[in-house]
Amino acid sequence: KGKNVIFVAGLGDIGLDTSKELLTRELKNLVILDVRENTEGLCALKEICPETKVTFIKYDVTVPLDESKKVLKKIFDKLKTVDILINGAGILDDHKIEATIAVNYTGLVNTTTAIMEFWDKRCGGPGGIICNIGSVTGFNAIYQVPVYSGSKAAVVNFTSSLAKLAGITGVTAYSVNPGITRTTLVQKFNSWLDVEPDVAELLLEHPTQSTKECAENFVKAIEKN
Amino acid sequence: KGKNVIFVAGLGDIGLDTSKELLTRELKNLVILDVRENTEGLCALKEICPETKVTFIKYDVTVPLDESKKVLKKIFDKLKTVDILINGAGILDDHKIEATIAVNYTGLVNTTTAIMEFWDKRCGGPGGIICNIGSVTGFNAIYQVPVYSGSKAAVVNFTSSLAKLAGITGVTAYSVNPGITRTTLVQKFNSWLDVEPDVAELLLEHPTQSTKECAENFVKAIEKN
Numbered sequence: 001k002g003k004n005v006i007f008v009a010g011l012g013d014i015g016l017d018t019s020k021e022l023l024t025r026e027l028k029n030l031v032i033l034d035v036r037e038n039t040e041g042l043c044a045l046k047e048i049c050p051e052t053k054v055t056f057i058k059y060d061v062t063v064p065l066d067e068s069k070k071v072l073k074k075i076f077d078k079l080k081t082v083d084i085l086i087n088g089a090g091i092l093d094d095h096k097i098e099a100t101i102a103v104n105y106t107g108l109v110n111t112t113t114a115i116m117e118f119w120d121k122r123c124g125g126p127g128g129i130i131c132n133i134g135s136v137t138g139f140n141a142i143y144q145v146p147v148y149s150g151s152k153a154a155v156v157n158f159t160s161s162l163a164k165l166a167g168i169t170g171v172t173a174y175s176v177n178p179g180i181t182r183t184t185l186v187q188k189f190n191s192w193l194d195v196e197p198d199v200a201e202l203l204l205e206h207p208t209q210s211t212k213e214c215a216e217n218f219v220k221a222i223e224k225n
Numbered sequence: 226k227g228k229n230v231i232f233v234a235g236l237g238d239i240g241l242d243t244s245k246e247l248l249t250r251e252l253k254n255l256v257i258l259d260v261r262e263n264t265e266g267l268c269a270l271k272e273i274c275p276e277t278k279v280t281f282i283k284y285d286v287t288v289p290l291d292e293s294k295k296v297l298k299k300i301f302d303k304l305k306t307v308d309i310l311i312n313g314a315g316i317l318d319d320h321k322i323e324a325t326i327a328v329n330y331t332g333l334v335n336t337t338t339a340i341m342e343f344w345d346k347r348c349g350g351p352g353g354i355i356c357n358i359g360s361v362t363g364f365n366a367i368y369q370v371p372v373y374s375g376s377k378a379a380v381v382n383f384t385s386s387l388a389k390l391a392g393i394t395g396v397t398a399y400s401v402n403p404g405i406t407r408t409t410l411v412q413k414f415n416s417w418l419d420v421e422p423d424v425a426e427l428l429l430e431h432p433t434q435s436t437k438e439c440a441e442n443f444v445k446a447i448e449k450n
């Protein structure tokens with residue numbers, strides 16, 4: 001549909017399938033910012049739609065705000081306009097308290113804050129759309145991973161505020177909150193203080209979705225917003 | 226009532242009045258961990274109840290987990306047992322993204338994780354009670370301070386998980402979530418990207434409570450848990 005989309009973590013578990021799905025929608029540009037350098041995944045993406053230019057920039061969401069602004073400036077200089085920012089960086093490992101919070105919440109806030117400089121209508125910007133990947137755990141925690149669940153609750157709450165600020169900033173926002181998805185993350189991860197060593201196995205006893213199913217619904221949600 | 230209580234940020238805005246109120250309950254020990262060195266406030270506290278020993282230890286909740294453990298070890302070495310941990314450190318300034326999240330969420334998680342080493346019944350510990358100070362903004366954001374509100378949603382969600390883990394760890398937990406309280410914080414603070422320069426004044430148009438009222442209800446909640 002001729003849009004320019006920035007996708008943070010677009011090569012990740014849910015990310016890669018979502019990128020594939022996005023590329024069936026005839027975007028103009030898909031700029032993937034990811035800490036992973038998944039050359040194979042990237043090549044596969046580039047072949048999907050000849051009309052869409054797929055670009056990769058290495059990006060760690062935990063860098064300081066000014067670094068995020070620099071990365072975005074390069075993109076805006078090149079593309080002139082960006083329509084949608086998808087914030088999808090996330091880790092699931094409750095042994096890593098600082099990293100979980102830094103990636104899942106602080107990084108998302110910083111990337112969002114950074115893009116406002118280019119979008120905020122108070123600075124003459126054109127507005128834009130932010131899609132934040134939360135999780136059902138932001139509503140009902142998976143209590144064996146309290147640090148992760150809390151970080152996702154922060155994302156959900158933060159995004160609800162962004163949405164209310166749309167009248168002031170011109171930037172709309174919503175969160176997409178997947179249920180249990182069979183990513184590599186879910187297949188093995190640490191619970192907080194090992195309160196439940198088998199948490200991944202226990203989760204998989206619940207109804208789950210594949211990353212492809214998740215991606216399809218994800219892109220439907222993006223189209224509707 | 227002869228209890229040993231650790232109060233993180235017990236000299237803060239809500240903290241100091243809550244400490245005063247706690248000291249009318251004949252504790253055995255009140256150990257205040259705070260980044261502030263409020264000598265005047267501390268002296269006033271020491272005079273309230275001759276039966277309670279009030280101790281102060283300088284503590285920044287943003288230190289690494291191992292530092293938190295060291296601070297707690299000193300306290301446990303001295304007191305042998307601790308009944309209650311109150312996590313009350315918080316800042317409200319949405320210009321400071323990293324600090325807000327580090328103090329309000331990461332710091333609370335680290336202090337909680339650190340005390341588990343001494344309380345967790347899986348390690349032979351006696352269990353304990355954690356009281357986390359959240360905020361109504363964890364449920365309904367003050368959207369002009371989305372970073373702060375999100376950090377409090379994280380606290381609420383995290384604490385709900387801790388409570389569900391009580392059967393495994395022996396440590397119970399609950400959050401106390403004050404409404405708009407006339408602290409020095411509320412009198413002047415920054416909104417995110419200055420979306421609402423007068424946010425503090427606007428808040429004060431709503432029904433508010435004094436820190437003393439907040440403290441009284443806070444201690445009632447502690448007594449009931």
